[in-house]
Amino acid sequence: MTTSTIKVWLIDDDERLTELLTEYLSANDYNVQSFNSGQPLLNALSSGQRSDIMVLDIMMPGLSGLQLLPAIRSHTDTPVIMLTGRGDEIDRIIGLEMGADDYVAKPCNPRELMARIQAVVRRHKATPEPAATHNKIDLHGIKLDLGMLTCHFLDTPIEFTGIEFSVLAELMKNAGQLLSKEILTEKILHRKLTAYDRSIDVHVSRVRQKLKQAGFDKDIIKTVRGQGYQCVT
Template sequence: MSQAVKLLLVDDDKELCQLMGQYLETEGFQVSVAHSAEQALPLLGKDGSFDLLIFDIMMPGQSGLELLQQIRPRIITPVIMLTGRGEDIDRIIGLEMGADDYLGKPCNPRELVARIRAVLRRVSVPQVPVSASEKLCLHGIELDTGRREVVVKGDSIELTSAEFNVLTELMRQVGHIVSKDDLTEKVLHRKLTAYDRAIDVHVSRVRQKLAAVLPDVELIKTVRGAGYMLVQE
């Protein structure tokens, strides 16, 4: 029998935590709960303690964003942020700070489970033989899907799982427009929804990291109303 996926749910709403924790456990997850960032930090002593973290953004004391800032990049465990209505800026900041996805509150427990499973699929590294891995090279960028490594001019570039998958899809379809719908499905493993900015932020982060090492060329272009394209020349 496979080992249960370990989750840490951090939310000051104790009743919600109880209900959500019970639901997640019926779905086969092992759930630990903290009601503040201060309670959560001792549980996050080392990377690998949990398979996925769920942080509410709005909490008394330290916010979920502040907690995320404290653990990144020391802890690379994937994080889903829970955000209230009208917190679009906080959602974007969360993604820029290293969150993997977000979900608005009040959230449907089934949707949360779907997001959890999508993030876990995205961050899992399949045991692909080196001989079977795909190697993409363009503009001095060397991307290896088997090792999940990106090297530019001999230097390794640190990308999150979502950022790596964005770059992979754009390099596979170089010179062609990749729609936001397609990128969302292939990178985030879910459908694009209205007002969803997650994929835009991940693309923006890839742009920034590539620009830091290749400052003289605009590699990823936005095609308004259509999507994104990695330029061929």
């Protein structure tokens, strides 16, 4: 996918910021549409319009980003990057738990945002490969098809976001090995792990929750405190 085919929706009440980001992204051949409040976004979703990715401000008057996230997820699995205050760690965690894919702290660097957009869209739109035996993993009854990007526990399908699927796949491909949060962040989120960054922790937590909801009564992912995660064999 070339950048000129990537459709980005910016949702932020700061009109100056959306103008700046629109100008920067458009100059790099992105197709950009901005919304300065939540209701026009919901109207667009209800009418069937879609984007490849959304950049959503957490703090907005009226419908906040945290209020909009569940509504977005009821319409589409389009990846969402949150814009958060630099010190608002709790909002970042809540947003990730509610289904956001990544976050960027405000005031954001347009170049960093563009890099995050590229990484998240690339992960979300990974081209399925033809199904093959070596593209499948079966462990403890959890079956991953790395070509079709599907997961089943026994006969129950489990719906993961692109990043959640990648987290589980990376751990299962390296079952028995300890993977540090630094490695997981670089491989899955395509960025360096920074201080107080809990993105991987939250995605692992969501994977665990969804496996449990599907009836999987073990904890396949072992936390090694201060180091990382390990898929048990």
